[in-house]
Amino acid sequence: MRRKFEDFHDGAKDGLEPLAPLDLNKVQDFDELLRAMGRTAFGGRSLGEAADVLEAMVGDGDCTIIGTFSGAMSVAKMGLMICEMIDRGWLHAVITTGALVAHGLIETLGRAHYKCPQDRDDRELYQQGYNRIYDTLEMEANLDYAEEVFREVLQTLPPDQVWCSSSLCRELGRHLAEHTDQPGMLRNAFLKDVPVFIPAFTDSELGLDLAIQMTRSALAAGAPFPEALTRLSLPFNPFLDLGAYAQKVLAAKKLGIFTVGGGVPRNWAQQVGPYLELLHTRLDLDLPEQRFQYGVRLCPEPAHWGGLSGCTYKEGVSWGKFAAPEDGGRFAEVLCDATIAWPVLLKAVMQRVEKK
Numbered sequence: 418m419r420r421k422f423e424d425f426h427d428g429a430k431d432g433l434e435p436l437a438p439l440d441l442n443k444v445q446d447f448d449e450l451l452r453a454m455g456r457t458a459f460g461g462r463s464l465g466e467a468a469d470v471l472e473a474m475v476g477d478g479d480c481t482i483i484g485t486f487s488g489a490m491s492v493a494k495m496g497l498m499i500c501e502m503i504d505r506g507w508l509h510a511v512i513t514t515g516a517l518v519a520h521g522l523i524e525t526l527g528r529a530h531y532k533c534p535q536d537r538d539d540r541e542l543y544q545q546g547y548n549r550i551y552d553t554l555e556m557e558a559n560l561d562y563a564e565e566v567f568r569e570v571l572q573t574l575p576p577d578q579v580w581c582s583s584s585l586c587r588e589l590g591r592h593l594a595e596h597t598d599q600p601g602m603l604r605n606a607f608l609k610d611v612p613v614f615i616p617a618f619t620d621s622e623l624g625l626d627l628a629i630q631m632t633r634s635a636l637a638a639g640a641p642f643p644e645a646l647t648r649l650s651l652p653f654n655p656f657l658d659l660g661a662y663a664q665k666v667l668a669a670k671k672l673g674i675f676t677v678g679g680g681v682p683r684n685w686a687q688q689v690g691p692y693l694e695l696l697h698t699r700l701d702l703d704l705p706e707q708r709f710q711y712g713v714r715l716c717p718e719p720a721h722w723g724g725l726s727g728c729t730y731k732e733g734v735s736w737g738k739f740a741a742p743e744d745g746g747r748f749a750e751v752l753c754d755a756t757i758a759w760p761v762l763l764k765a766v767m768q769r770v771e772k773k
Contacts, residue, residue, distance in 0.1 A: 447765040448772065460751065464758055467713050467749035468765045474673040474711035474747075475507045475766065481669035482711075484508040485686045487678035487726075489550045491521035491602070492530050493756050495677075498763055500605040505767075508675070510665055511606060511613045512682040515621020518586065518603065518613065519563060520555060522623075525593055525601025526566060528559045564626045566592070571630050576650065581657035582615035585627075612665070614658050616685040627651065663689055666707050673711035677755045679718065679726025687738045694737055708740040709733075712748040715755040715762070 428435065437456040444450045448468075455465025474480055484502060502508045524530070531554040533542075542549055546557040570592045574580065590607025597604070606613050618624045628646075635648035666672065666689045676683050690707055697704045709730075718727040730748040733739040740746035751758050 446768050447761055448768040451761065451765040460753055463749065463751045464753070464762060467715075467751050467758075467762055468769070470711060470747055470749040471675070471713050471762065471766050472769050474675070474713070475505070475770070477671060477673070477711070479670040480673045480711060481509045481665065481671065482507060482673040482675060483686050483709075484511045485674065485676045485678075485682040486511065486513040486517055487680040487682050488514075488755065489516070489520065489553070490677060490755065491517050491524060492550050492553050492555060494530075495756060495759060496521045496524060496602055497600060498759060499602045500600045501763065501767075502675070503602070503605045503609050503611050505770075506609075508611060510662065511602065511611060512662075512686045513602075513613065513615060514680070514682060515582075515615045515618055515623045518615060519560070519622040520550075521602045522566070522589065522593075523555070523559045523563050525597065525599050525604055526563065527597070527599060528556070528562060530555055530559075560622055563622070564629070567623065567626045568630055571627065571651070574651070577652075579652040579654050579657065581654055581661075582618040583612045583658050583661060585623075586613040586615065612661065614662060614685070616655070616658065617681045618653075618655065627653070659692070662686075663692060667693065667704070669707065671711075672707060672709045674709050674713075676712070676714040676716070677759060678716050679724070679728070683714075684725050687733060687736075690738045691736055708744075708746070709738060710740045710745055710747065712739065712746075712750075713762075714748075714750045715753060715758050716750075717752055717754055719752060 436458065437453070439453050439457050439461070444453055451465045451468040453465070454461040455469065457465070474482060484499065486499065490496065499508070499511065520530070533549055533552050533554045539549060542554070548555045548557060567589065570588050574588065586603055587607055590603035590613070593601060593604035594607050603613060615621065615623070619628070631648070631650045632645050634650040635645035636642065640648045674686060687709070690709070693704050693707055696702050712730050714730070716726055718724065720727040720729050720732070729750060730739050730746070734741045734746070739748070
């Protein structure tokens with residue numbers, strides 16, 4: 418049956434939200450820019466809506482905010498934005514990769530990363546002691562220096578204490594706070610009492626550094642090689658991280674999450690809801706239902722690849738990780754390179770807060 422003109426709806430009468438042209442002549446700062454972009458379309462609208470959600474999340478005094486970061490954000494020179502969020506009280510726990518922490522440690526120690534010449538061959542880079550991360554170079558000498566600093570910290574630790582990634586990160590942060598004024602994620606997190614968790618600790622330069630130190634100790638004690646590889650002189654239990662994180666979440670009145678990228682940090686942070694639910698159902702513990710009520714994610718990977726990094730917040734509702742919108746959940750997802758979207762987003766929300 419053909420439609421009749423009189424049956425057509427009017428968006429204004431239906432209460433739909435109108436869009437507006439982006440007029441840069443009316444934009445004076447990042448706040449105004451993202452407010453205007455929020456009334457456009459596509460990725461611009463997504464970023465504008467993310468600013469609204471992040472503003473609400475950081476402005477909610479009852480909200481405990483978890484930050485998860487993956488990818489080479491410290492090598493990409495994004496580390497000071499994590500420091501900014503920590504210093505402003507916009508992050509109450511950080512969950513990240515060992516690589517991001519290691520490269521950020523190098524930066525805090527005053528060492529540089531370099532732009533990779535486009536005509537440089539990777540085999541030549543290896544022979545010269547350069548490690549390539551996409552378009553950026555990390556010197557092998559930097560990694561050696563970071564290992565020396567980490568070794569110095571490890572040698573001061575009580576050998577009878579059981580350690581985990583967050584406790585080791587705290588000691589590294591303490592060392593940095595005592596020896597440098599240079600801002601950095603571990604240093605700033607230590608000063609603000611913000612725990613830093615590295616779920617996949619052995620998958621990193623820091624994990625290799627710890628393994629080398631324990632092997633060094635085993636060889637010095639007379640263990641033969643390769644048996645020395647399995648003589649662990651420093652007790653390490655990753656479940657201490659899981660327990661400490663779960664305790665922090667249980668104490669939260671509300672939960673929010675700010676995510677750059679995906680991978681292990683994102684899923685490890687999000688699985689706390691199902692973990693607490695399983696403790697309730699399988700151990701008959703009287704525990705509250707904890708769900709993330711706010712979420713902002715910056716990640717270029719789409720959902721249709723079927724991977725975790727592209728998993729939507731909506732999908733997470735089905736796992737008991739997030740509150741559905743009808744239950745108060747408020748989320749924004751921006752399919753964009755974080756080095757483009759994150760600085761604009763953070764500066765806009767900083768300006769909004771400062772205007773209040």
